[in-house]
Amino acid sequence: MATMNLERKSGLLEAELRSYGRVAVAFSGGVDSTLLLKVAVETLGAGCVMAIMADSPSMPRREIAAAELLAESMGVELVLVKTDELSDSNYVANSVERCYFCKRVIFKAIKEVATQRGFMVCCDGTNSDDSGDWRPGARAVRESGACSPLAAAGFTKEEVRALSQSLRLPTATKPAMACLASRIPYGSAVTAEVLAQIEAAEEALVQMGFSVVRVRHHGEVARIELGADEMERMLASETRSAVTAALRDVGYTYVALDLAGYRSGSLNAKLKGRP
Numbered sequence: 001m002a003t004m005n006l007e008r009k010s011g012l013l014e015a016e017l018r019s020y021g022r023v024a025v026a027f028s029g030g031v032d033s034t035l036l037l038k039v040a041v042e043t044l045g046a047g048c049v050m051a052i053m054a055d056s057p058s059m060p061r062r063e064i065a066a067a068e069l070l071a072e073s074m075g076v077e078l079v080l081v082k083t084d085e086l087s088d089s090n091y092v093a094n095s096v097e098r099c100y101f102c103k104r105v106i107f108k109a110i111k112e113v114a115t116q117r118g119f120m121v122c123c124d125g126t127n128s129d130d131s132g133d134w135r136p137g138a139r140a141v142r143e144s145g146a147c148s149p150l151a152a153a154g155f156t157k158e159e160v161r162a163l164s165q166s167l168r169l170p171t172a173t174k175p176a177m178a179c180l181a182s183r184i185p186y187g188s189a190v191t192a193e194v195l196a197q198i199e200a201a202e203e204a205l206v207q208m209g210f211s212v213v214r215v216r217h218h219g220e221v222a223r224i225e226l227g228a229d230e231m232e233r234m235l236a237s238e239t240r241s242a243v244t245a246a247l248r249d250v251g252y253t254y255v256a257l258d259l260a261g262y263r264s265g266s267l268n269a270k271l272k273g274r275p
Contacts, residue, residue, distance in 0.1 A: 005159075006159055006162055006163060009153045009154050009155055009159060010039075010153075010163060012152070012153035012154065013039055013149055013150065013152075013153040013155065014039065014043045016147075016149040016152050016153060017039065017040050017043045017044060017149060018043060018044070020044075020121040020123070020147070021044070021048065021121075022044070022048045022049070022118070022119050022120070022121065023040055023044065023048070023049055023050075023119065023121045023122070023123055024049075024050045024051075024052050024110070024113075024114035024117075024119035024121065024122045024123070025037045025040060025049065025050070025051050025052070025122075025123055025124075025125075026052060026053075026054075026106075026107065026110050026122060026123065026124040026125070026146065027051035027052060027053045027067060027071065027078065028053065028059075028063070028067065028125070028177070029053070029063055029064075029066050029067030029070055029171070029177075030125065030171065030174065030176070030177050031157075031160055031161060031164060031169075031171045031172065031174050031176075032125030032126070032127055032150060032157075032160055033124065033125035034070055034125075034164070034169055034171040035125070035150070035160050035163060035164045035167070035169060035171070036123065036124075036125045036149065036150055037049065037051055037070075037071070037074060037076060038074060038164075038167055038169060039163075039167075041074050041075070041076055046074065046075040046076055049076055050076065050077050050078075050079065050114070050117065050119055051067075051071045051076050051077065051078045051079070052078075052079045052081055052110045052113055052114060052122075053067055053078060053079070053080050053081070054080075054081055054083045054106040054109065054110065055080040055081060055082045055083065056083045056085060056102075056106065056179070057085070057086060057180075057192050057195050057196075058085065058102070058179040058180040058181040058190075058195055059179060059180070060180065060199050060202070060203070061199070062203065062206070063177060064080070070170070070171070079113055079117075081109045081110060081113050082109075083105050083106050083109050084105070085101070085102050085105045085106070085190075086190070086191070086192060088101050088105060091105070091190060092189055092190050092191070093189065094181070094184060094185075094186055094187060094188055094189055094190045095186060095187070096136070096186050097136045098136075098181060098186070098190070099135065099136045099137035099140075099182075100136035100137055100139055100140050101140075102137060102140075102179070102181065103137035103138075103140035103141055103144075104140040104143070104144075107122070107124075107140060107141060107144035107146055108144065110122055110144075110146075111144055111145070111146070121147060122144070122145070122146040122147070123146055123147040123148060123149050124141055124146055124147075124148055125148075125150055126138060126141065126148035126150060126151045127148075127150045127151055127155045127156060127157055127159075127160050128150070128151050128154055128155060128156055129156050129157045130151070161173070175211065175212045175227075176264050178264070180195045180198050180199055180202075181195065183198045183214060183215060183216050183217050184198075184217050185216075185217075185218065188217070188219075194217055197217070197250055197251050197252075198215055198217050200250040201215040201222055201246075201247050201250050201252065202214070202215050204243075204246040204247065204249075204250065205224070205243065205246075208239070208242065208243065208246075210226060210227075210230050210233075210234075211227065211230070212226060212227030212230065212262050213225070213226060213262075214262055215247070216258070220252060220253035220254055221252065221253070221254045221255075221256055222247050222252040222254070222255050222256065223256045223257075223258050224243070224255065224256065224257050224258060225258045225260075225261060225262040225263065226257070226258075226261055226262055227261065227262050228261050228262075231257075231259075231261060234257055235257075243255060
């Protein structure tokens with residue numbers, strides 16, 4: 001990757017942030033929003049930046065705890081906003097537009113809190129590569145009036161990671177993390193009970209040392225997706241037994257390993273015309 005190009009885009013990002021003056025960052029603790037928050041703090045100063053995180057049933061508790069530590073390390077206040085997407089029947093129905101209804105609830109709540117605290121500009125960590133996936137939530141972000149400075153500056157995901165690495169951010173190599181509802185096939189209802197079951201299943205696998213993990217929920221069946229370098233370990237007899245027992249403990253009857261491994265947005269595959 002050309003250093004000069006990364007420097008140019010970094011300059012564009014800083015200029016974009018300076019034009020805001022004060023900014024509230026929709027923070028998830030992921031690689032994109034962490035970089036955005038870091039650059040915002042370095043560009044504007046911690047007093048002109050706040051981080052707001054949706055405390056949603058679809059957000060793993062582990063991710064919230066990690067995000068709190070990240071914000072604290074940057075000297076930024078992190079405000080947790082309770083959101084209740086589950087009160088929206090459109091979200092619960094889990095159509096292919098689920099992410100739109102989710103983000104509509106979340107960004108309404110974030111903007112209300114930001115405005116109350118005198119932050120008139122909100123932004124999120126969307127990057128320029130995000131247009132390649134099925135992301136109806138991006139429409140809700142635009143409708144809310146929020147900005148996406150990384151995308152505006154032309155940052156790709158690779159460049160986000162590269163700049164994160166140069167800034168020594170702990171998220172530079174962090175795997176992508178979508179909300180728990182993304183593990184539920186479209187058309188199957190999203191419920192608090194199912195979200196908690198998925199979270200418990202993935203947490204059990206993380207505690208066993210697996211790092212890139214998705215548990216796709218298919219009723220009684222848990223379909224596990226893993227990073228390619230973790231597949232062999234999963235196939236060991238002792239590991240299979242332990243994983244099966246752990247996932248049965250959280251309510252699954254059958255436990256399956258997807259031999260294709262982890263694919264970001266795999267439940268969106270049919271929407272994008274790929275297997």
